[in-house]
Amino acid sequence: MTYIVGLTGGIGSGKSAASAWFEQQNIVVVDADVVAREVVEIGQPTLVEIQRQFGKWVLEPSGALNRTALREYIFQYPEARKQLEAITHPAIRQSIIQQLTQAQSPYVILVSPLLFETKQHLMCQRSLLIDVPIALQLDRASQRDGQSRAQIERIIATQMSRKDKQQLADDIVDNSADLAQLYQQLQPLHQTYLRQSQLLDN
Incomplete structure (x- = not known):
């Protein structure tokens, strides 16, 4: 049986940076x-x-x-x-x-911005939320995508609230700082997922 970790977060939260880090650890990533x-x-x-x-x-x-x-x-x-x-x-x-x-791979990451909204988290053994304040989401997403803040706000409004995601997630990583701090938080989670996937295999 495959051990699946669902990775989610709002627009501009840093899901892509997190999933790229897992790929560098030779973990297969399936991106919804x-x-x-x-x-x-x-x-x-x-x-x-x-x-x-x-x-x-x-x-x-x-x-x-x-x-x-x-x-x-x-x-x-x-x-x-x-x-x-x-x-x-x-x-x-x-x-x-x-x-x-x-x-x-020992476990697999399912990256999905709508992990909870589409009930895809029910396919996963564990869920990981990449979390940032909404103001930071707006800043990052508007700089990256070239969309207006109003457009980004519309997208955020269609997604589940940050608070609701926090309540549903098994693991939460705060990505308010730089990539080094993001990776620092992902490393122990990676070790945890490796251990848990081995238990599932036994």
Whole structure:
């Protein structure tokens, strides 16, 4: 049985930096965002179903998904978000499970910004929250993504509250400082996950 650690955090929290560190320790990382992009690539049944439900306007001239148009649409119409998630979430979940079971490392990290919202944490033995204050999220995400603070605030508003995530997470890492301090906190957790994964195997 694969020992799975779910890694989550809000936009700008440093999930990518944390998951990259685990990869450097030779731990397989399955990224839900990457999977979400894979299941809607040209030729995938999920993309065909999205077009069937929403119309041809969701596609670029190349046939690829027009992410910007679709993102703006679901922000305006909350019901459309539910409709889209009903199509994409089962496909994403199936692909994630397949990749997790094929992982060849002592344990595996599932990175997902919506780990708790989509109940993906129920697939995991442990959950790790990369946590930062909202003001810092806004600063980092707006500098990194080139999006306005208003756009970042809209994204944060659609996600589970920081407090609720803190209550659900098994482990919490404060990433308010620099990368060195982030890595310093991840090291003992890595050792813990290695020990726990060995217990699962025995």
